[in-house]
Amino acid sequence: MARLTAEIPFIHPDCQISDSRFGAYVEIGAGTRVANSSFGDYSYCDRGCDVANAEVGKFANIASATRIGATDHPMQKASLHHFHYRASLYWDDVADDADWFALRAGRQAQIGHDSWIGHGALIKPEVRIGHGAVVASGSVVTKDVAPYTIVGGNTAQLIRRRFSEVVAEQMVELAWWDWGHDRLKACLPDFRNLKAEEFLEKYA
Numbered sequence: 001m002a003r004l005t006a007e008i009p010f011i012h013p014d015c016q017i018s019d020s021r022f023g024a025y026v027e028i029g030a031g032t033r034v035a036n037s038s039f040g041d042y043s044y045c046d047r048g049c050d051v052a053n054a055e056v057g058k059f060a061n062i063a064s065a066t067r068i069g070a071t072d073h074p075m076q077k078a079s080l081h082h083f084h085y086r087a088s089l090y091w092d093d094v095a096d097d098a099d100w101f102a103l104r105a106g107r108q109a110q111i112g113h114d115s116w117i118g119h120g121a122l123i124k125p126e127v128r129i130g131h132g133a134v135v136a137s138g139s140v141v142t143k144d145v146a147p148y149t150i151v152g153g154n155t156a157q158l159i160r161r162r163f164s165e166v167v168a169e170q171m172v173e174l175a176w177w178d179w180g181h182d183r184l185k186a187c188l189p190d191f192r193n194l195k196a197e198e199f200l201e202k203y204a
Contacts (some may be wrong), residue, residue: 003027003085006181009039012047024181029064042177053105053125057113058177063137069109070124073102075141112147113177131172132162136167147172163196170200 040058120136136152
């Protein structure tokens with residue numbers, strides 16, 4: 001029997017999940033934290049990830065120890081320390097700074113469909129990773145990444161395009177990630193054997 005199902009996400013042990021939604025056939029690796037985020041159908045993350053305030057598309061491939069939506073400290077204020085916005089940890093009669101947490105929650109990172117986030121990458125809030133893009137291991141991504149490009153480094157820079165701009169546009173237009181489960185199965189031989197251009201010639 002297949003491990004992944006449309007009804008219930010497969011969440012490995014020792015995960016911390018809060019205020020998050022999961023699509024069909026989703027898998028969350030052991031020891032991962034997911035907060036105020038959504039994972040589209042078929043997306044997964046490996047072990048030890050930290051995903052906060054993020055919208056993850058369909059078929060996203062997220063390697064271990066990745067951090068998405070890494071939160072900021074208030075650099076413009078007198079102190080960086082969280083004692084003033086997590087005040088309830090320090091005083092029984094003082095509330096946390098709800099406005100600060102609302103600001104954080106609204107600064108969502110977006111991970112495109114069929115993207116690949118390499119091991120140990122860090123993606124800052126409000127960054128958009130395009131469909132089909134690849135983020136190299138260990139990268140720090142502070143700016144948007146175009147669809148079907150490969151970026152890497154600290155801070156991440158363009159390495160090369162995966163496909164030509166024409167092919168990339170055709171792949172986004174085809175949007176195979178919206179196909180049904182049965183159609184994906186029927187097309188498995190072509191996903192396995194055809195190059196992108198050949199796939200587009202057959203299905204676009």
